[in-house]
Amino acid sequence: xxxxxxxxxxxxxxxxxxxxxxxxxxxxxxxxxxxxxxxxxxxxxxxxxxxxxxxxxxxxxxxxxxxxxxxxxxxxxxxxxxxxxxxxxxxxxxxxxxxxxxxxxxxxxxxxxxxxxxxxxxxxxxxxxxxxxxxxxxxxxxxxxxxxxxxxxxxxxxxxxxxxxxxxxxxxxxxxxxxxxxxxxxxxxxxxxxxxxxxxxxxxxxxxxxxxxxxxxxxxxxxxxxxxxxxxxxxxxxxxxxxxxxxxxxxxxxxxxxxxxxxxxxxxxxxxxxxxxxxxxxxxxxxxxxxxxxxxxxxxxxxxxxxxxxxxxxxxxxxxxxxxxxxxxxxxxxxxxxxxxxxxx
Amino acid sequence: xxxxxxxxxxxxxxxxxxxxxxxxxxxxxxxxxxxxxxxxxxxxxxxxxxxxxxxxxxxxxxxxxxxxxxxxxxxxxxxxxxxxxxxxxxxxxxxxxxxxxxxxxxxxxxxxxxxxxxxxxxxxxxxxxxxx
Ligand SMILES: [Zn+2]
Numbered sequence: 001x002x003x004x005x006x007x008x009x010x011x012x013x014x015x016x017x018x019x020x021x022x023x024x025x026x027x028x029x030x031x032x033x034x035x036x037x038x039x040x041x042x043x044x045x046x047x048x049x050x051x052x053x054x055x056x057x058x059x060x061x062x063x064x065x066x067x068x069x070x071x072x073x074x075x076x077x078x079x080x081x082x083x084x085x086x087x088x089x090x091x092x093x094x095x096x097x098x099x100x101x102x103x104x105x106x107x108x109x110x111x112x113x114x115x116x117x118x119x120x121x122x123x124x125x126x127x128x129x130x131x132x133x134x135x136x137x138x139x140x141x142x143x144x145x146x147x148x149x150x151x152x153x154x155x156x157x158x159x160x161x162x163x164x165x166x167x168x169x170x171x172x173x174x175x176x177x178x179x180x181x182x183x184x185x186x187x188x189x190x191x192x193x194x195x196x197x198x199x200x201x202x203x204x205x206x207x208x209x210x211x212x213x214x215x216x217x218x219x220x221x222x223x224x225x226x227x228x229x230x231x232x233x234x235x236x237x238x239x240x241x242x243x244x245x246x247x248x249x250x251x252x253x254x255x256x257x258x259x260x261x262x263x264x265x266x267x268x269x270x271x272x273x274x275x276x277x278x279x280x281x282x283x284x285x286x287x288x289x290x291x292x293x294x295x296x297x298x299x300x301x302x303x304x305x306x307x308x309x310x311x312x313x314x315x316x317x318x319x320x321x322x323x324x325x326x327x328x329x330x331x332x333x334x335x336x337x338x339x340x341x342x343x344x345x
Numbered sequence: 346x347x348x349x350x351x352x353x354x355x356x357x358x359x360x361x362x363x364x365x366x367x368x369x370x371x372x373x374x375x376x377x378x379x380x381x382x383x384x385x386x387x388x389x390x391x392x393x394x395x396x397x398x399x400x401x402x403x404x405x406x407x408x409x410x411x412x413x414x415x416x417x418x419x420x421x422x423x424x425x426x427x428x429x430x431x432x433x434x435x436x437x438x439x440x441x442x443x444x445x446x447x448x449x450x451x452x453x454x455x456x457x458x459x460x461x462x463x464x465x466x467x468x469x470x471x472x473x474x475x476x477x
Contacts, residue, residue: 018437018472045414046436046454050467054453082465091467095359095453097392319476327475345413 001119001176002222003126008169008306009160010132011064014278014321015055016156016265017043020328021336023151029333030146036238040154040266041328043140045339047155048082050091052271053138056159057096064170064315066132066161068096073103073121073133077113077270079188079195080140081106092134103130110186111235112296113137114158114270119302121162122173132163139269144194145342152238154266158274158321170315171281171290171306177218178302179210186297197297206299207237211245214301215293224305226250230288233276235295236262251291258283265325275321282320284308348459351466358468361395361451363429364388372429395451396474397425402435402443411457411466419443423471437472450474 019042023035043052053076061068074089081088089104103124107113114137121133138157143149163169185206188195211234218224226232232251234242239262246256259276268275273294280290286308293303337343354375356362363374368385374393379386402421419435421443435443436454449471456468 044437044454046456046470048455048465051453051455058452091359091453094356095467097360323476327473341414 001178003122003173005126005128006165006172007122007126007162008165008172008309010163010167010169011060011066011161011315012159012170012278012281013056013059013061013063013317014156014158014271014275014324015052015059016041016268016275016321016324016328017047017052018328019044019331019336019339020265021331021333025333026151036151036240037266038263039330040152041156041268042331042336042340043155045341047140049076049078049080049138049140049157050082050088052140052155052157053078053088053136053159054092054095056138056157057092057134057136059317059319060134060159060161061096063318064161069099070131071098071134071161072101072130073124074098075103075105075107075117075120075133075135077107077109077115077117077135077137078139079108079110079113079269080142084190103133109300110297111237111267111269111272112294112300112302114274115292115294115302115304116296118160118162118274119176119178122176125162125164128164132161132167135160135162137270137272137274139271141267141269142194142340147194148199149195149197152262152267154268156265156268156275157271158278160274168311169309170311171308174289174305174307175218175222176302176304177214177221178300179214179217180300181210183210183299185299203241206297207235207241207295208245208248210299210301211235211293211295211303212249214303215249215291218303218305222305226255228289229255229291229305231258231280231284232256232291232293233259233273233280234293235273235301236260236276237267237272237295239263261321261325278317279321281308281312282316282322284312286310286312348464351464358456359453361393361469362390363393363431365391372427374429374431393429393431394426397423397449397471399435399443399445399447399449400424400430401445404440411459415455415457421449421471423449434470435472436470448474
């Protein structure tokens with residue numbers, strides 16, 4: 001997909017909660033000795049997807065000095081909506097002081113709901129139906145105690161303000177490509193607290209197949225090759241998958257290094273590839289091309305090609321996500337269980 | 346508080362909106378209709394600065410049911426960057442490591458909820474600055 005009118009990213013911000021738990025601390029409870037990552041973030045008792053989305057969007061607006069009265073869409077991609085029915089974005093409209101003349105909705109597509117929201121805002125802006133919009137991917141993902149997912153299901157999010165190229169963007173959207181099929185690798189039925197997964201499906205038919213198809217589709221349709229990109233960011237359900245899919249597609253370790261955060265924050269679901277993209281923008285230089293490829297169970301992948309502009313220097317997120325990560329503090333399993341509401345006073 | 350007044354006060358709670366006395370310049374948060382200092386009723390709404398320092402604080406432990414998951418917490422007297430002093434709840438702090446002069450900034454957090462199936466009420470809290 002290629003917009004007729006130029007669009008791109010006006011500003012961005014990313015956020016992870018203050019707390020993390022080591023995989024080792026989870027494993028010691030359940031008698032496990034090998035782990036998918038080192039640490040995963042988890043939200044404080046007073047945080048949820050809405051407050052994480054707020055933190056990321058506030059950083060995006062303040063860092064880019066975006067004109068709030070020209071923002072006419074706020075979409076949140078998440079699989080951990082605080083309410084099953086009541087939109088999350090309405091709180092952000094009033095809390096961020098945006099115009100009430102605005103579109104708002106929650107998007108769900110497992111871990112790729114954030115890039116799905118982004119694609120929608122790109123379309124609205126490119127068609128000139130709105131001036132600017134905010135797309136957010138944020139989650140406070142839960143894994144059943146003792147389940148494989150408990151080691152990686154984490155919390156965090158990123159927000160992207162999207163505008164036309166004429167308004168000045170820090171990264172131009174060159175093209176995108178989406179690939180979707182009915183693949184039941186992971187799901188959560190209505191009313192259920194924890195998701196379920198078919199472990200056998202998680203790797204090849206789901207994650208690898210969909211990302212490889214979206215990225216190869218982007219390459220074939222628009223004539224890219226891996227060496228065109230300075231950096232690449234993939235969805236990060238653990239530490240291994242993004243590194244393996246990068247090498248399968250012909251990307252080097254250096255290309256994915258800045259955006260690879262899963263080893264220290266875990267899988268932030270709808271936030272995952274978007275927080276990684278923010279970390280990459282934090283270090284990118286004008287002229288750099290960046291590949292972003294999300295993955296959502298169920299399943300699908302959105303691949304995007306961006307080129308960074310001169311405006312990156314003045315609009316970088318303040319603080320950069322790695323500074324926010326560096327303030328994190330460890331907590332034990334008991335604190336994690338209470339903060340996550342698994343037991344009550 | 347009820348769900349109705351939670352809704353009525355949401356904007357000032359979300360955005361830290363207080364009032365400034367047009368006659369003597371005194372600033373108040375939460376909003377009030379009459380200036381304590383000079384008695385004037387000519388007050389205008391102002392969005393207050395989102396950063397400041399802890400002047401003093403206390404730990405709150407006993408609260409109504411709707412705070413079930415959200416206490417104990419610290420309430421601090423905070424001097425904002427423009428000199429206005431307000432009371433604000435602290436978050437993302439270790440209760441034994443709060444100190445006078447601690448630099449804090451406003452963020453949005455859950456304040457309380459009306460049980461598991463009721464409304465979640467959000468508002469401003471202060472946490473240590475992410476960066477200066
Ligand atoms: Zn007065």
